[in-house]
Amino acid sequence: MAASRPARRVGVLGLGSMGSGMAASLVRAGFAVTGFDPVAACAARLAGAGGVVAASPAEAAAGAAIVVSVVVNAAQTEAVLFGPEGCAAVLGAGSVFVSCATMAPEAVRPLAARLEARGVHFLDAPVSGGAARAAEGRLTILASGSPAAFAAARPALGAMAATLHELGDAPGIGSGFKMVNQLLAGVHIAAACEAVAFGAALGLDLARLYQVITGSAGNSWMFENRVPHILQADYAPRSAVDIFTKDLGIVLDMARASTLPVPMASSALQLFLMTAAAGMGRDDDASVARLYARIARLKLPEGSGAE
Amino acid sequence: MAASRPARRVGVLGLGSMGSGMAASLVRAGFAVTGFDPVAACAARLAGAGGVVAASPAEAAAGAAIVVSVVVNAAQTEAVLFGPEGCAAVLGAGSVFVSCATMAPEAVRPLAARLEARGVHFLDAPVSGGAARAAEGRLTILASGSPAAFAAARPALGAMAATLHELGDAPGIGSGFKMVNQLLAGVHIAAACEAVAFGAALGLDLARLYQVITGSAGNSWMFENRVPHILQADYAPRSAVDIFTKDLGIVLDMARASTLPVPMASSALQLFLMTAAAGMGRDDDASVARLYARIARLKLPEGSGAE
Numbered sequence: 001m002a003a004s005r006p007a008r009r010v011g012v013l014g015l016g017s018m019g020s021g022m023a024a025s026l027v028r029a030g031f032a033v034t035g036f037d038p039v040a041a042c043a044a045r046l047a048g049a050g051g052v053v054a055a056s057p058a059e060a061a062a063g064a065a066i067v068v069s070v071v072v073n074a075a076q077t078e079a080v081l082f083g084p085e086g087c088a089a090v091l092g093a094g095s096v097f098v099s100c101a102t103m104a105p106e107a108v109r110p111l112a113a114r115l116e117a118r119g120v121h122f123l124d125a126p127v128s129g130g131a132a133r134a135a136e137g138r139l140t141i142l143a144s145g146s147p148a149a150f151a152a153a154r155p156a157l158g159a160m161a162a163t164l165h166e167l168g169d170a171p172g173i174g175s176g177f178k179m180v181n182q183l184l185a186g187v188h189i190a191a192a193c194e195a196v197a198f199g200a201a202l203g204l205d206l207a208r209l210y211q212v213i214t215g216s217a218g219n220s221w222m223f224e225n226r227v228p229h230i231l232q233a234d235y236a237p238r239s240a241v242d243i244f245t246k247d248l249g250i251v252l253d254m255a256r257a258s259t260l261p262v263p264m265a266s267s268a269l270q271l272f273l274m275t276a277a278a279g280m281g282r283d284d285d286a287s288v289a290r291l292y293a294r295i296a297r298l299k300l301p302e303g304s305g306a307e
Numbered sequence: 308m309a310a311s312r313p314a315r316r317v318g319v320l321g322l323g324s325m326g327s328g329m330a331a332s333l334v335r336a337g338f339a340v341t342g343f344d345p346v347a348a349c350a351a352r353l354a355g356a357g358g359v360v361a362a363s364p365a366e367a368a369a370g371a372a373i374v375v376s377v378v379v380n381a382a383q384t385e386a387v388l389f390g391p392e393g394c395a396a397v398l399g400a401g402s403v404f405v406s407c408a409t410m411a412p413e414a415v416r417p418l419a420a421r422l423e424a425r426g427v428h429f430l431d432a433p434v435s436g437g438a439a440r441a442a443e444g445r446l447t448i449l450a451s452g453s454p455a456a457f458a459a460a461r462p463a464l465g466a467m468a469a470t471l472h473e474l475g476d477a478p479g480i481g482s483g484f485k486m487v488n489q490l491l492a493g494v495h496i497a498a499a500c501e502a503v504a505f506g507a508a509l510g511l512d513l514a515r516l517y518q519v520i521t522g523s524a525g526n527s528w529m530f531e532n533r534v535p536h537i538l539q540a541d542y543a544p545r546s547a548v549d550i551f552t553k554d555l556g557i558v559l560d561m562a563r564a565s566t567l568p569v570p571m572a573s574s575a576l577q578l579f580l581m582t583a584a585a586g587m588g589r590d591d592d593a594s595v596a597r598l599y600a601r602i603a604r605l606k607l608p609e610g611s612g613a614e
Binding site for chain 2: 295
């Protein structure tokens with residue numbers, strides 16, 4: 001079917017583990033994908049998946065009705081839009097910028113306003129689900145924006161997501177939901193690592209502990225997903241410690257701006273910072289368990305992990 | 308079948324929401340249940356369920372091959388065993404004491420040793436699942452003890468539990484697993500309440516937030532179970548704040564004894580203590596959300612709740 005008519009053009013900015021998976025899903029769905037990433041190795045993934053590599057955000061976005069931005073944060077989003085060779089200048093009226101970076105709602109709104117002033121739609125569309133589901137086109141998207149932004153983006157969203165939450169008619173709302181999710185995700189990873197350390201200090205069989213907890217009221221999505229990394233001593237990053245120093249940092253900034261104490265998120269952030277300070281910032285976020293083990297001289301499973 | 312042979316006798320000590328449900332499950336399974344609780348209203352539940360109310364732990368245990376203790380903590384366990392009219396004196400050799408209270412392994416071991424010195428088996432058998440599943444005979448039991456203790460207790464365990472974890476051959480191991488579960492459960496309740504407060508501060512639709520998070524990586528068993536109490540403004544205690552000031556207090560004591568820092572559990576304990584100090588100790592543990600709401604003057608759903 002894709003061959004029977006001209007493929008629609010989509011630009012993808014940022015081709016890390018999430019962006020390259022999303023780009024591949026778009027190619028599979030019949031889109032003509034042009035992507036940009038400043039890291040050559042990342043850009044090469046897109047060529048392997050059947051896309052075209054561009055030399056700048058502006059080149060990737062030229063002629064595309066939909067541009068999907070999968071960069072890391074607000075500063076990078078501003079850069080790919082309004083920095084040197086940014087894409088804002090080439091986006092046509094009626095096209096849509098789909099912003100997937102995790103950032104505070106307060107950072108989203110002015111970027112959206114600047115684009116909308118040019119007649120370009122902005123969809124606030126942070127994602128959840130990780131690299132594996134990005135590659136399968138089965139992400140969860142937490143989206144908000146004008147009806148026109150949704151209408152313009154919808155074909156691409158369907159190719160990338162299994163679940164699309166339509167959360168409101170203004171940019172910033174989707175990012176608010178995402179930050180609440182990140183608060184919980186970060187706290188739950190830190191708690192899972194603390195619980196495993198506590199179990200190790202008690203001399204419990206940790207594989208049995210995993211089995212018992214995943215069937216009990218103490219379970220969390222993160223406990224179930226991350227503790228196997230500890231049991232296998234595999235700290236190769238699926239999601240890195242540095243992601244949570246960033247995301248919980250945003251949560252703490254937002255909460256402080258609202259004069260809201262968030263002691264759970266605060267404790268979790270300190271643990272991620274300690275883990276990063278101990279040299280494990282680029283390792284898997286389950287490395288918080290190795291921090292506890294080092295501090296308290298506990299024995300965790302050993303393997304050929306990243307340490 | 309229960310009528311075709313003499314019903315086996317089981318004593319149940321402690322007839323609160325958990326104990327009365329477990330006693331009712333034992334009655335349904337054909338056991339002759341005699342129970343004791345110092346609170347008359349609790350004891351009355353057993354009569355309604357078809358059991359016999361005794362005037363003391365010793366009277367409840369007389370002639371029983373299995374005694375199930377569903378009291379709150381180590382001090383109450385010691386009292387029903389060795390206090391005035393305690394049951395230790397009447398337990399026959401070869402009978403089994405099934406201890407379901409949540410307590411530190413270090414508290415379990417000496418109680419078990421004192422009973423075993425008398426020829427009475429001790430099964431360390433803390434439970435998980437809550438009052439509703441206790442009433443259905445569908446608890447999870449985290450058990451450890453000698454093979455003889457398991458063999459003696461097994462008929463009653465099957466009547467009370469859907470899942471029996473056999474975790475080791477010595478008392479204390481089951482309680483260790485339970486305390487790890489309680490660490491996670493307490494942290495996850497506090498995190499769920501903090502996340503809802505954060506969402507309220509951002510002006511998000513809280514019912515929608517529940518829907519989004521329960522389908523995302525930020526989910527936990529406790530978020531899914533407790534947040535509906537907040538959404539319905541129903542703080543009638545299914546499990547009270549005071550349970551977690553107790554259980555996280557045990558976790559903190561145990562961790563300190565092991566020289567293990569547990570900052571996540573520590574922050575959660577402080578939140579439960581603040582909530583109890585603010586007058587909500589006997590309300591549902593989701594009341595931590597009301598603490599945040601009071602401190603930060605946030606609007607949560609209102610109802611005819613306990614406040």
